[in-house]
Amino acid sequence: MRGALASLPLLLAVLAERPTAGVPVALGAMLAGINDRPGSRRAAVTRLGVPALAGSAGLLLGTMIAAAAGGGRSLVVLPLVFGVLGLVAGAFSSTGPVASSCGTQVLVAAVIGAGMPLPEPGPARALLFLAGAGWLLLLRLVLPSPGRPGNGPYRLDGEREAVAAVYESVSRLLRATGGPRALDSRAALSAALDQAQDALAGPRLRSRSGSAAERRLHALYAAAFPLVEAATALAWAGVPLPARLVAGPRRLADAVRTGGSCGPLPAPARTDAGLRALDDALLRAAAVFDRPERSSQGTAKGRPEGSAPKRAWSAAGREYGLRVAVCCATSTVVAQWLHHEHWYWLPATTVFLVKPDLGPLVSRVLCRAVGTVAGAAVFGLSALLLSGVLSGPYPLVGAVALCGALLPVATRHFAVQTAVVTVLVLSLVLLGGEPPAAWGRVVESLLACGTVLLAGHLPLPGRRGHTVRAALDTAVGAAHRYLGHVLDAPEDHAGRGALRRDAYRSLAAARTAIDLTAAELPPVARHSAGSDGVAGAVERLIDTTTACAVHLGHRADRLPSAHAERLAVHLSELDQAWTGPRREMSAL
Structure with missing residues (x-):
């Protein structure tokens, strides 16, 4: 639903007979939609907002680079500038997920700003891009989650589910103790803690009425730490546990989701240190759960802050930044030499492909190729079938809305995401006043796949790994x-x-x-x-x-x-x- 509503500013631009003004808005919403993931609303402010600011700056920078290069065409200036920008953005991207999104958006937006011919000036493009991403972020913050459980404020749905998942994972670990899946269950518990920590670590968007609920969630999260420690110690001992012990943490998980009381919890026999620790942890957790919401106090001092931030110019950052720089510069040279009308597609595609957090290199290259061909085929076939029935910009706006609605689901597989994004981009190209280019999109993507595959295995100076x-x-x-x-x-x-x-x-x-x-x-x-x-x-x-x-x-x-x-x-x-x-x- 959010993805479809994100196309509303584009529709308004078309209704105002300014479709080109809607293109940067749709681009900002599209890139923000790619970064949108299930989770807490407060974490979405950073996850979507910070990369959007970077993309807006990149779009403005790209228009300035195009003006300096003389119409966005140069075999020397543009490859050099994009290579340097790729080196810096790539090194910065290695420091974390949000930084990776920032580096990608600033590079992609800079390339698009330099190559996409739009009548709007650079500052206007940047503001429109930011408006599109901001509109999607606003929808993310105000719309309730589908199928939300419980009765608490819906703006805390993501945080509540993340904390409940921790207690659910403790229950699974206790069930697996002494069996072959104990290690996997312990790893799943660690992942659930990571997600809950991230969900509760975003900007504090609390209102007067919601602050008590927020403090309570922090208290419930902190109450899980002793349970996690005890369950890990019992799994380490490797002695199977009575089945009734699994019910306690599961009831706590249900209480987090519904906002109700946990009720009586089964207590373990206090025969060793691990079981005594589990019993004490259950008693303390029950006391926190039964405490009135208004008196719940967060335990921020016990909440871990995570690992220290990574440095951008570390050995790993330099290695990744150098590879991004080579890909950006090489693809720009090839695109400029071919004199293709949509030359900016080639370096923009390489930026997405070279990201290491999208899976193994060969896998993402193959997925990109298959997804692009499928998306271009769907777009071409749809245009052919609808050519005699519908005309004008409104079918293209409908295609953008449909792709926006599909994007949250499509992000689960890179090939499907590529197919959806291909249809969306081809629609925006036509709305921007450029000629149809489905075949060109396929050619540019295949060239980008070859460039990234070569650069990803090129022996560069220095050590690897x-x-x-x-x-x-x-x-x-x-x-x-x-x-x-x-x-x-x-x-x-x-x-x-x-x-x-x-x-x-x-x-x-x-x-x-x-x-x-x-x-x-x-x-x-x-x-x-x-x-x-x-x-x-x-x-x-x-x-x-x-x-x-x-x-x-x-x-x-x-x-x-x-x-x-x-x-x-x-x-x-x-x-x-x-x-x-x-x-x-x-x-x-």
């Missing part, structure tokens, strides 16, 4: 900090919780980087050799540290010899696993 190495460095450091804090200050529960989240989140990021690199072609995949063993050693160390933390938190004496021996074994394993692959990756 910086992304995996940097992610493993971060994970190993976080695991050591967590262990040191547990041994030195076991009574500091808030600090321990923050370091535990940092350790597990860093481990998840490292595994993502490893899996992505390992799925590439051999010239790239070989740089991740041995890294999976390092991640496994880090995981075992963190899990054992959590079990030690639970033991120290419920007994005044020191660690038992079995725990201390396991820690020593895992530390030795990690040292051996990390030394060899690190030396090999550094030599490549």
